[in-house]
Structure formats: C-alpha cells, structure tokens
Amino acid sequence: MDTIIRNTTILTMNAHNEILEHADILIRDDVIAKIGPNLAETAECAQIIDGSGKLVMPGLINGHCHVPMTLLRNYADDMDLQTWLFDHIFPVEDRLNDEDVYWGSLLGIMEMIATGTTCFADMYYHMDSIASAVESSGIRAQLSRGQTCMDTGSDFSGNRAMQESVDFVKKWNGAAGGRITAAMAPHAVYTCSADYIRAIARHAEKLEVPIHVHLDETATEHEDCLKNHGKTPTAYLSDLGLFDLKTIAAHCVWINGDDMALLKEKDVSVIHCPASNLKLASGIAPVPQAHSMGLNVCIGTDGASSNNNLNLWEDMYLTSILHKGNTRNPKVITAVETLRMATVNGAKALGMSCVGSVEEGKKADLIMVSLEKPHIKPLHNICSALVYSAQGSDVCMTMVDGRILYQDGEFRTIDREKVWYHLEKVCNRLFG
Numbered sequence: 330m331d332t333i334i335r336n337t338t339i340l341t342m343n344a345h346n347e348i349l350e351h352a353d354i355l356i357r358d359d360v361i362a363k364i365g366p367n368l369a370e371t372a373e374c375a376q377i378i379d380g381s382g383k384l385v386m387p388g389l390i391n392g393h394c395h396v397p398m399t400l401l402r403n404y405a406d407d408m409d410l411q412t413w414l415f416d417h418i419f420p421v422e423d424r425l426n427d428e429d430v431y432w433g434s435l436l437g438i439m440e441m442i443a444t445g446t447t448c449f450a451d452m453y454y455h456m457d458s459i460a461s462a463v464e465s466s467g468i469r470a471q472l473s474r475g476q477t478c479m480d481t482g483s484d485f486s487g488n489r490a491m492q493e494s495v496d497f498v499k500k501w502n503g504a505a506g507g508r509i510t511a512a513m514a515p516h517a518v519y520t521c522s523a524d525y526i527r528a529i530a531r532h533a534e535k536l537e538v539p540i541h542v543h544l545d546e547t548a549t550e551h552e553d554c555l556k557n558h559g560k561t562p563t564a565y566l567s568d569l570g571l572f573d574l575k576t577i578a579a580h581c582v583w584i585n586g587d588d589m590a591l592l593k594e595k596d597v598s599v600i601h602c603p604a605s606n607l608k609l610a611s612g613i614a615p616v617p618q619a620h621s622m623g624l625n626v627c628i629g630t631d632g633a634s635s636n637n638n639l640n641l642w643e644d645m646y647l648t649s650i651l652h653k654g655n656t657r658n659p660k661v662i663t664a665v666e667t668l669r670m671a672t673v674n675g676a677k678a679l680g681m682s683c684v685g686s687v688e689e690g691k692k693a694d695l696i697m698v699s700l701e702k703p704h705i706k707p708l709h710n711i712c713s714a715l716v717y718s719a720q721g722s723d724v725c726m727t728m729v730d731g732r733i734l735y736q737d738g739e740f741r742t743i744d745r746e747k748v749w750y751h752l753e754k755v756c757n758r759l760f761g
C-alpha cells in the first residue's frame with residue numbers, strides 16, 4: 330500500500346541537515362520509497378496527503394522514559410529526588426498491577442504520539458503490559474525491566490527481577506514486526522550492588538541486548554559513590570564492565586571531564602533530561618562540553634511525575650536555551666544541534682539506524698508539523714521556528730512504520746474514551 334505526501338517542506342535531518350521545499354514523499358508499506366518533486370501517482374496509491382503549509386520531519390525519539398508514571402503525574406512535586414522517590418513514588422509503585430501499567434502506558438503513548446514522538450526508550454516493570462501497549466498502539470520502543478538489588482555474593486539465579494528481565498528479552502526482543510526491541514536495565518549505582526550489576530551485564534552480553542541505566546543524576550549519588558567506592562559513578566560502572574556493552578545513560582548531570590572522556594571512549598550515549606533535572610533540582614548536565622567532546626547526546630523526558638509531561642518539544646526548548654544561560658554563551662547548542670539530538674542521535678543511541686531521518690530507504694517514522702500558526706510566522710528560519718517557537722500541539726500527523734497513528738487530533742489506533750474510563754478506575758483503586 331502506498332501513501333503520497335504532496336507539496337510539503339521536508340526537514341530531512343540527513344548528514345547535511347538538508348531542507349527540501351515543495352517536495353513529495355512516496356511511502357510504500359513501512360518505508361520511505363522516494364522523495365522528489367511532482368512524484369507520479371502509483372497504481373497502489375491508497376491515500377494522498379496534502380502537505381502544503383506543513384513540514385515533514387523525522388519522528389522525535391524520547392531517549393529516557395518511564396511511561397506508566399503518567400499515573401503519578403502531579404502526585405508528588407516540589408521535593409528533592411530522594412524524598413520524592415523513596416517516600417512517595419516507590420510506595421505507590423509497590424501497589425501497581427499489570428492492568429494499571431497497561432492503561433498508564435497507553436495514556437503516555439497517546440501523549441507522545443500527539444506531540445510527535447515516534448519512538449521511546451523505557452525502563453520500568455510490569456513490562457509485558459508496556460510491551461502490549463506499544464504493540465497495540467503502533468509506536469516504536471526499546472523496553473527494559475528496571476532492576477534493583479543490593480545483595481552481594483549471589484549468582485542471582487533466584488532473583489525475580491533478573492528472571493523477569495531475561496524472560497522479557499526472550500519474549501519481546503524484535504516483536505511487533507521489529508518495533509519492539511529489548512534492553513537490560515540496572516536502575517542506578519545506588520540501588521544495585523556491584524555483584525548485581527556484573528550479573529546483569531553477563532546476561533545482557535549473552536542475550537546480545539544493550540544497557541539502559543541512570544547515571545550520576547544527583548550530587549548525593551555522585552558523592553556517595555566517591556565515598557563508598559572511591560570513584561565516580563561513571564568510573565565505577567566502567568570498571569564493572571557495564572560500558573563494554575552498548576549503553577544509554579540517562580541524566581549524567583554530575584559527570585566530570587574524565588567521565589566524559591571515558592563515556593566517549595566506551596561509546597556510551599548520554600540522555601539529557603533537562604525538565605526532570607531542573608524540577609527535581611538535580612542540577613544542569615554539562616551538555617555543551619559533552620557535545621563538544623563528540624559524545625552522542627540525546628534528549629529524554631524521564632517519567633511524567635518528574636517533568637510533568639512527555640512532550641519532547643519542551644525538553645528540546647530547554648536543551649537549546651538552558652545551556653546558553655548557564656554558560657553565558659548564546660552560541661552553544663544551536664537549534665539544529667538540538668533537533669539532531671532529538672532525532673538522529675536518538676536513533677544512533679538505540680541502535681536503530683533505520684529511523685531518525687527522512688531519507689529514501691529509511692523506515693517511514695515521520696511527523697507533520699503545521700506551519701500555519703501565529704506563533705510560527707513569519708518563517709525566517711525553519712530550525713529556529715521548530716526549536717524556539719513551535720509547540721507539541723503543532724504536530725498534526727504522526728506516522729510509524731508507514732502507518733498513521735495520529736492525525737488532526739484523532740488517534741487511529743487507541744480508543745480515547747476507553748483509556749479515560751480505565752484510567753478513572755485505576756486511579757480510584759490506587760488513590761481513592
């Protein structure tokens with residue numbers, strides 16, 4: 330089945346960040362088959378979309394999320410991370426069941442596809458429920474079962490989280506036509522023992538899946554690691570062999586120059602979560618330095634209870650302005666660099682070379698943004714307009730694998746009323 334998008338502006342995010350005007354895109358099944366002016370209508374053409382007044386760009390990639398935490402949105406705010414996590418979040422999470430996680434995930438996925446995110450990396454538990462929501466909604470995701478355990482001297486053969494994690498990888502890696510990939514996820518240095526991290530790394534290596542980890546998020550984590558292990562969280566995890574596996578590291582707020590050199594050497598991707606880091610007062614990650622040292626920096630929302638939404642446009646905006654103010658240098662992290670972080674860099678981090686740019690042969694994971702808006706006109710510079718002026722609500726179409734998931738306010742794969750109904754039931758049970 331073919332789809333043609335006619336007469337549109339394309340921000341390709343190819344190697345030259347090329348922008349094409351008055352271009353057509355032919356999408357055949359799940360692939361971008363052809364890009365060019367005035368493409369001929371094909372015999373298999375099932376739909377033609379008018380792209381005038383709109384911009385097509387790669388779907389956004391959210392590099393760090395805990396999608397069911399939408400259920401905890403605006404539930405515990407204005408407190409430090411340790412209090413927030415241990416006194417408020419963990420006690421509710423202990424009461425979550427598979428069904429809660431399924432509906433919370435669908436809610437978060439609705440929010441992401443309505444704001445142009447086509448792929449996200451997630452770390453949580455009740456992972457079968459999240460994978461089911463990803464499968465039915467049509468979005469793309471790399472999913473991992475977050476693991477915490479401070480036991481030492483064990484082979485962890487009876488460890489429930491380890492078993493669930495391994496089972497999840499075996500069941501879901503490559504599922505939903507390849508839209509779902511799996512990773513393994515030691516939660517953080519302060520919630521996992523060295524033995525546990527080594528055991529997770531051994532399993533991940535054997536299963537040939539990557540690692541998703543929280544890294545150096547707070548000053549407390551950094552100082553405690555120095556006190557307990559005599560090294561920074563980055564050096565500690567590197568010495569445990571974790572970074573010998575392909576890894577995405579969320580936050581990296583307190584990493585120093587040596588840490589950055591190590592992350593660069595080990596090809597670890599840094600997931601910058603500015604809204605979460607600011608809201609939890611964790612600090613400001615040294616993104617300009619990491620970027621200038623050639624690290625692969627991407628952008629993530631983190632969970633909706635520390636952001637408090639999953640709209641990546643806000644995190645793009647923060648990424649682009651926060652570091653200018655912090656370094657008092659308006660030249661750092663340009664609009665186009667920010668857009669690369671949210672698209673191609675995210676694809677590279679997740680090992681998904683098939684997405685991240687609008688180019689012939691790539692998967693048709695793309696979004697349309699309306700340019701006919703008062704806050705965007707006049708259109709002097711497209712990249713500036715997208716990063717400094719556009720809103721998530723300007724997204725008017727979201728496509729994954731050539732399938733439209735969202736168009737003009739309507740969800741094509743998710744029953745909005747059904748989600749609202751179940752959400753109310755879940756919240757009554759959890760908080761009623």
Ligand SMILES: [Zn+2]
Nearest residue numbers: 543579631632
């Ligand atoms: Zn997180």
